[in-house]
Amino acid sequence: MTDYILEMKGITKTFPGVKALENVNLKVKEGEIHALCGENGAGKSTLMKVLSGVYPFGTYEGDILFKGQVCQFKDIKDSGRQGIVIIHQELALSPYLSIAENIFLGNEQVKHGVINWNETKVKTKKLLQTVGLKESPNTIVSTIGVGKQQLVEIAKALSKEVKLLILDEPTAALNEDDSENLLELICELKRQGITSIIISHKLNEIKKIADSITILRDGQTIQTLDMVQDQVTEDVIIKGMVGRDLTHRYPERTPQIGETIFEVRNWEAYHPTQQDRKILHDININIRRGEVVGIAGLMGAGRTELAMSIFGKSYGKRISGQVFMHGNEVHLNDINTAIESGLAYVTEDRKHYGLILIDDIKRNISLSNLKKLSKFGVINKNEEVLIAEEYRRKLNIKTPSILQKTVNLSGGNQQKVVLSKWIYAQPDVLILDEPTRGIDVGAKYEIYSIINQLAMEGKGVLLISSELPEILGMCDRVYIMNEGRITGEVEQQDATQEILMQYMTRSRG
Known part of the structure; x- marks a missing residue:
């Protein structure tokens, strides 16, 4: 036997x-x-x-x-x-x-x-x-x-x-x-x-x-x-x-960091249903041109709540504080205003909130910037195809056709479609919430390369991740959150897993 x-x-x-x-x-x-x-x-x-x-x-x-x-x-x-x-x-x-x-x-x-x-x-x-x-x-x-x-x-x-x-x-x-x-x-x-x-x-x-x-x-x-x-x-x-050695899990980048392009001051928010429960306490963060800034924290620290509350106040109640883009205060009271102000948010849950799975790649990419493709309310179909093909090539989306439904793509390629959508919106700042969750090491490397390219083009990137090696390998500077508060800020050269964990378990900043 x-x-x-x-x-x-x-x-x-x-x-x-x-x-x-x-x-x-x-x-x-x-x-x-x-x-x-x-x-x-x-x-x-x-x-x-x-x-x-x-x-x-x-x-x-x-x-x-x-x-x-x-x-x-x-x-x-x-x-x-x-x-x-x-x-x-x-x-x-x-x-x-x-x-x-x-x-x-x-x-x-x-x-x-x-x-x-x-x-x-x-x-x-x-x-x-x-x-x-x-x-x-x-x-x-x-x-x-x-x-x-x-x-x-x-x-x-x-x-x-x-x-x-x-x-x-x-x-x-x-x-x-x-x-x-x-x-x-x-x-x-x-x-x-x-x-x-x-x-x-x-x-x-x-x-x-x-x-x-x-x-x-x-x-x-x-x-x-x-x-x-x-x-x-x-x-x-x-x-x-x-099929090859990944001696460096994270692609190399020489940061070219410029002036501050995004800033959040004194940001606070309450739970959407338990309105006496404050979930964000006096948050102050900033991002400079060409910089990848990380947010580290344990489950429930408030990282996603912070991102969503900033992005068009799509989470939370009684939100207060100020947001500045290029030194000018902006009032991001809804998602359309956030997008028009130059902010993009790549959700951690791509299947429910990032993509229309039953629709094709082409439409998913164009959705964030239909105004650019439209004239008198009519979408230029030829231009839409050209844009989708351009992003398929630039981000190496593995698919036989841009007309393929996104539900049939692998997780890594679905994530590339989400990134394509938001890059096409031409933002100045991208908030990436767990961008490599459920993705294999090869696809992760490609996503990391895309993030680095965005930084090299002068964008600001806010990277939320539960993987400390990812935070340490990709970010120029790291904010650490716990219990809805910023408990620490560490420059890349000073950051270690031990230091980040100390801040992640600290109750007060």
Whole structure:
């Protein structure tokens, strides 16, 4: 009997005009945690959708062997019956149902045609105990945080007697504590004999828990490595993913910093629904021409709230303070005024607030500056095409056509479309909120190069990031926030992770 629980041989998957997978091979040992890595668009999620039956037998070439038997899954229920369960990056829970209802949705505990709620709740309690959740089975899912929802998804998988658990970017939306808890749970499941495949861009997490790793690039298998025997380092993984050494994770730039072009003075704001709760306290920041300024802080420090409150007062109530552009006070009372004043905001949530996913690349890029493309209220379609093609080329957006819907792009290319949109608005200052979240190292390098180019062109950039190496590698100066206050300001040459963390945990400036 083979010690491989899963073998995928010669998997080829083609979409119209695109070969997503070409002769991909994957072997996973029983009882191990196997990492699957690659750049956005490398084919990782597509391969897992082939495995789980999302792309059914007959729509791809190649063979799937599970526990030594050839499998031809017709749909996701078919693979689920064999004990293969996939948890997608976008959680599939119903927010209006209870935890118990979500866990057994489609797998109801039925007796004589009627749901047995007592049995459902008893089993739910046991499953919640297994994943470390103390919530009641009756708790409505929308009332718990994303980290706990992720654990509910795993409990749902365990209810199906899972043998192979596939997790697609399981910690992408989690804070540090929730990520640690989830990784520990995956290791505990391994101790219970459950095999896991984890797709992640967080190489430190992969090094921490994975037993072996398979790297994909451009829809092909590059290599499979044993994490211990092959002494796998982050640099080895990166080289496999991008096809070259990234000796410098952050592109070099010689700052050419000029006069102050953006300033916020005495900025304060209150919570939009709890109007007696002040969320921003006496914020004072400035950005100079050609400068990349960072804002560091722990989850809940108020970084996004600050950015959104400045950008057309799109978050918060009873906002007070002053904003200056090029030395002149501006009143950014709505988003249109903010854009017209030369300010752009790239949101941390590109899928909900940054893009119209069902629309094409061309329209998403032109949306921020339709006035420039219009005459007497009519859009010049030819000019719109030329602009979209120009930004596709300049920002290296990987797509067969600018008419492709943005929902079909990888995360890195979606982010390039968002950046294209705001660069086309011709701002003087760009606020970038977590611009590389959920993006692989190769695409990150391209985004960093775009940021540097914007600075070289004389723009001011405000970079909000939860990744301290990113802040240290990209920023000329750093503001640190905690509890809605600026607790410190550090020049690039004086900044270290330890110093930033000291300010990030300080209650008063």
